[in-house]
Amino acid sequence: MVSSVPKDSQSVSELKEFYRQMVLIRKFEEAAAKAYSVGKIGGFLHLYIGQEAVGVGSIASLTPKDYIVSTYRDHGHALARGLNPKPLMAELFGKGTGISKGNGGSMHFFDRNAHFMGGHGIVGGHISLAAGIAFASKFKKEDSVTICFFGEGAANIGSFHEGLNLAAIWKLPVVFICENNHYAMGTPEYRALAVKDVSVRAYAYDIARDHIEGDEVRKVRDHVQVAVERARRGEGPTLIEVSTYRFRGHSMSDPAKYRTKEELEAYKKKDPLMRARHELELGGITTEELDKMDLEIQTQIDEAYQYAETSPEPPLSQLHKYVYAEDK
Amino acid sequence: MAILTYREALNRAMVEEMEKDPLIYLMGEEVGHYQGAYKVSQGMLDKFGEERVIDTPISENGFAGIGVGSAMVGLRPIIEFMTWNFSLVAIDQIINSAAKMNYMSGGQFPMPIVFRGAGGAGGRLGAQHSQAFESWYAHCPGLKVVCPATPKDAYGLLKSSIRDNNPTIFIESEVLYGSKGEVPEQEYTIPLGLGEIKRKGTDITLVTWSRALSFAEEAATILEKEGISVEIVDLRSLRPLDENLIYESVKKTNRALVVEEGWPVAGFGAQIAYLIQKNAFAYLDHPVERVTQMDVPMSYAANLERMSLPNALRVADTIREMLQ
Numbered sequence: 001m002v003s004s005v006p007k008d009s010q011s012v013s014e015l016k017e018f019y020r021q022m023v024l025i026r027k028f029e030e031a032a033a034k035a036y037s038v039g040k041i042g043g044f045l046h047l048y049i050g051q052e053a054v055g056v057g058s059i060a061s062l063t064p065k066d067y068i069v070s071t072y073r074d075h076g077h078a079l080a081r082g083l084n085p086k087p088l089m090a091e092l093f094g095k096g097t098g099i100s101k102g103n104g105g106s107m108h109f110f111d112r113n114a115h116f117m118g119g120h121g122i123v124g125g126h127i128s129l130a131a132g133i134a135f136a137s138k139f140k141k142e143d144s145v146t147i148c149f150f151g152e153g154a155a156n157i158g159s160f161h162e163g164l165n166l167a168a169i170w171k172l173p174v175v176f177i178c179e180n181n182h183y184a185m186g187t188p189e190y191r192a193l194a195v196k197d198v199s200v201r202a203y204a205y206d207i208a209r210d211h212i213e214g215d216e217v218r219k220v221r222d223h224v225q226v227a228v229e230r231a232r233r234g235e236g237p238t239l240i241e242v243s244t245y246r247f248r249g250h251s252m253s254d255p256a257k258y259r260t261k262e263e264l265e266a267y268k269k270k271d272p273l274m275r276a277r278h279e280l281e282l283g284g285i286t287t288e289e290l291d292k293m294d295l296e297i298q299t300q301i302d303e304a305y306q307y308a309e310t311s312p313e314p315p316l317s318q319l320h321k322y323v324y325a326e327d328k
Numbered sequence: 329m330a331i332l333t334y335r336e337a338l339n340r341a342m343v344e345e346m347e348k349d350p351l352i353y354l355m356g357e358e359v360g361h362y363q364g365a366y367k368v369s370q371g372m373l374d375k376f377g378e379e380r381v382i383d384t385p386i387s388e389n390g391f392a393g394i395g396v397g398s399a400m401v402g403l404r405p406i407i408e409f410m411t412w413n414f415s416l417v418a419i420d421q422i423i424n425s426a427a428k429m430n431y432m433s434g435g436q437f438p439m440p441i442v443f444r445g446a447g448g449a450g451g452r453l454g455a456q457h458s459q460a461f462e463s464w465y466a467h468c469p470g471l472k473v474v475c476p477a478t479p480k481d482a483y484g485l486l487k488s489s490i491r492d493n494n495p496t497i498f499i500e501s502e503v504l505y506g507s508k509g510e511v512p513e514q515e516y517t518i519p520l521g522l523g524e525i526k527r528k529g530t531d532i533t534l535v536t537w538s539r540a541l542s543f544a545e546e547a548a549t550i551l552e553k554e555g556i557s558v559e560i561v562d563l564r565s566l567r568p569l570d571e572n573l574i575y576e577s578v579k580k581t582n583r584a585l586v587v588e589e590g591w592p593v594a595g596f597g598a599q600i601a602y603l604i605q606k607n608a609f610a611y612l613d614h615p616v617e618r619v620t621q622m623d624v625p626m627s628y629a630a631n632l633e634r635m636s637l638p639n640a641l642r643v644a645d646t647i648r649e650m651l652q
């Protein structure tokens with residue numbers, strides 16, 4: 001593992017915070033997987049485990065006024081945005097205290113105040129929504145930037161191409177982040193992408209591009225930051241491909257038999273959490289301190305689990321609520 | 329009262345609303361420099377500039393998504409589909425994004441967006457350009473579906489749709505754009521969900537909307553000469569639906585016929601027939617009937633198109649049979 005040692009106390013504390021967020025995501029999802037396997041969570045549950053550095057690094061480059069648009073694999077992005085794990089877990093449990101009041105579920109986390117603009121379930125459909133949010137920022141002359149996460153599988157759908165083209169011709173402040181985990185469900189990228197490198201599609205729209213490995217969280221942040229600043233300066237969108245890997249199946253119901261054990265093991269050696277931990281140790285943080293941190297996070301997750309479990313289901317009167325917005 | 333065309337009434341509604349609210353913009357193919365494929369947005373680019381009257385490339389899915397995303401953060405888009413036929417490539421954004429955003433976010437994201445454009449069947453446009461899709465959209469909770477039949481209604485309903493905080497499917501009748509009618513000079517709105525009795529009668533209730541109103545009126549005029557008195561209910565919006573207006577009329581006439589431009593199977597008329605038998609069964613002297621487009625794609629051939637579409641003669645024949 002080639003590791004970069006954090007050079008000063010500031011970069012140590014920054015990395016510590018990134019590590020904390022990544023562990024929070026990992027433990028949140030491990031708890032969710034447990035709850036799913038005992039039937040406390042229904043529907044689909046797509047885990048982000050293995051990809052944490054992408055969400056954490058990318059979102060670290062944003063300010064609170066910026067916007068995030070996510071997919072059905074949205075837990076990591078929401079937690080990286082700083083959302084409280086309690087209402088997120090409660091949402092998974094379908095409780096009235098959930099972040100979307102139990103109407104959304106795993107795939108549809110929303111938090112208007114945090115500018116967390118939703119997890120969306122139609123592959124690629126949200127890419128043009130993200131362009132629309134960026135359009136609104138430009139329209140209102142606000143300097144917010146929108147970042148939009150999607151998988152390499154989404155890069156083949158019309159909405160991707162239309163969204164990028166519109167964002168390009170109107171120079172919208174949006175950063176498109178393709179989290180290439182090399183599989184769209186059971187379809188490996190080489191069977192789905194005529195040109196494997198998604199980022200070169202930026203040439204088709206004459207926008208900036210970048211391509212990075214997604215196991216080093218500070219590197220992700222640094223690269224995304226450049227794109228966010230470019231967008232903020234009014235220079236238009238960027239397409240960034242971040243190479244990453246999901247350690248679990250596509251969703252909880254997928255045993256992921258389409259890939260080899262060796263491949264998985266090789267990627268696990270590049271686990272972004274392990275890497276950050278190692279770098280922190282090189283930067284002078286002791287194992288005890290890191291273990292203590294992990295434990296604190298575990299307690300936080302246990303509390304979230306407890307909160308979700310004991311929260312009431314939404315009232316039945318909610319069934320017909322929210323179909324239409326209340327009148328002004 | 330001014331005499332305006334349906335097209336001018338729509339234009340006036342948009343212009344007035346955009347003058348009042350700087351968050352409203354109009355987006356679509358050819359809405360700006362070309363002045364609108366059907367000239368509904370005539371003059372608007374000059375008035376509001378390229379920032380608010382926005383030409384798009386041909387990418388319905390993309391610009392429908394832009395509209396929805398921008399509505400999430402407070403803009404009030406009017407998205408024009410050149411015709412509703414092309415909305416099908418954007419139907420994912422309309423149904424999966426716009427219609428459900430408020431619900432699946434637990435009420436966090438109202439969706440003040442209007443999707444509008446030319447719809448309906450006819451004009452020898454062939455199978456892909458001649459179809460009425462209001463039943464498709466009326467199927468989906470979360471959407472409002474508005475289908476004005478007159479310039480007066482077009483103006484008042486479009487203003488209400490623009491002010492509404494929900495996604496509105498506003499289907500204009502392509503055939504009616506040039507039709508003329510009285511439009512009050514004074515500003516007014518028509519609440520969504522309020523139908524209107526367009527003609528009073530005693531023998532049968534004819535329920536309709538949009539362009540099919542003209543077949544209904546023509547048939548009623550023919551039948552009047554035979555001593556048959558037809559009451560015409562124009563729903564004006566399918567969602568929300570003015571159910572009581574229908575029932576009140578059926579209670580008086582004891583018969584109901586639905587006339588629509590769309591296909592019969594799972595069409596909106598079937599829903600109305602269900603509602604009438606469910607809620608006004610005791611008042612019915614005859615099963616509810618429907619006159620619709622035939623259950624086939626549209627043919628280009630003039631005679632086949634004529635045969636396929638509903639018309640006044642078919643409406644009149646059906647009513648005569650129902651009254652026997």
Ligand SMILES: Cc1ncc(C[n+]2csc(CCOP(=O)(O)OP(=O)(O)O)c2C)c(N)n1
Nearest residue numbers: 073121122123151152153154181183184185
């Ligand atoms: C339009 C559409 N088609 C198919 C699906 C079913 N589906 C859900 S996720 C997925 C794979 C997407 O892969 P990718 O975009 O690479 O994202 P990843 O799951 O790897 O994060 C598929 C086929 C869907 N949700 N939407």
